Amino acid sequence: MQIPTPQEAEQLLQEAERSNPGHWPHHVRYVAQAARRIAEHHPTLDPEAGYVLGLLHDVGRRKPGRIRHIVDGYNLLTELGYPDAARICLTHGYPLKTLDSDVDPPHKWDLTDEEVQFVRGFLEHTHYNEYDRLIQLCDSLALPSGFCTLEKRQLDIALRYGVNEWSVRRWQAYFALLDRFNQAIGRPVYSLLDGIVENTLGFKP
Numbered sequence: 001m002q003i004p005t006p007q008e009a010e011q012l013l014q015e016a017e018r019s020n021p022g023h024w025p026h027h028v029r030y031v032a033q034a035a036r037r038i039a040e041h042h043p044t045l046d047p048e049a050g051y052v053l054g055l056l057h058d059v060g061r062r063k064p065g066r067i068r069h070i071v072d073g074y075n076l077l078t079e080l081g082y083p084d085a086a087r088i089c090l091t092h093g094y095p096l097k098t099l100d101s102d103v104d105p106p107h108k109w110d111l112t113d114e115e116v117q118f119v120r121g122f123l124e125h126t127h128y129n130e131y132d133r134l135i136q137l138c139d140s141l142a143l144p145s146g147f148c149t150l151e152k153r154q155l156d157i158a159l160r161y162g163v164n165e166w167s168v169r170r171w172q173a174y175f176a177l178l179d180r181f182n183q184a185i186g187r188p189v190y191s192l193l194d195g196i197v198e199n200t201l202g203f204k205p
């Protein structure tokens, strides 16, 4: 796979964090940890690759913006010669393979028409691999404060951005991903995520 080393990925994340500080890097680090843990128990996935892809999925947030972080991250990692990491920037939020399923309606997309066309085509024509699916799932299991259930994360998104006609299908797609990985690793994904109960319930001992 053409992806950075964990050290390079950490450096890229730290640069991004410096240029646009916030809660998002905390979420990113939990995504990376979840991806590594799940991959450790998975028959085909590599834990280090899962970790690196988790660390970089939101690297486009180095600039402020909303949906445009997916294109910025893709462009950055493509220019650096890491196509297998770049694709994750585009695919991680779209288990339904369409930009229309975004939580934001098209009039709020901070992308040019050409970028919209590009992302639409990419999502439609890319055959998702198990790493795309892994990061989609892990992105939905991590708040900035720690690991959480799918329900908690999706409700958190709905409370911040609202719901639309795609919401139920999106939730169904995430539950299907959770089932897929529970089956693949032969145990509940949740059982690998330290502190998930306390963080989901908002209880800090």
Ligand SMILES: [Fe+2]
Binding pocket: 027, 028, 031, 057, 058, 139
């Ligand atoms: Fe994320």
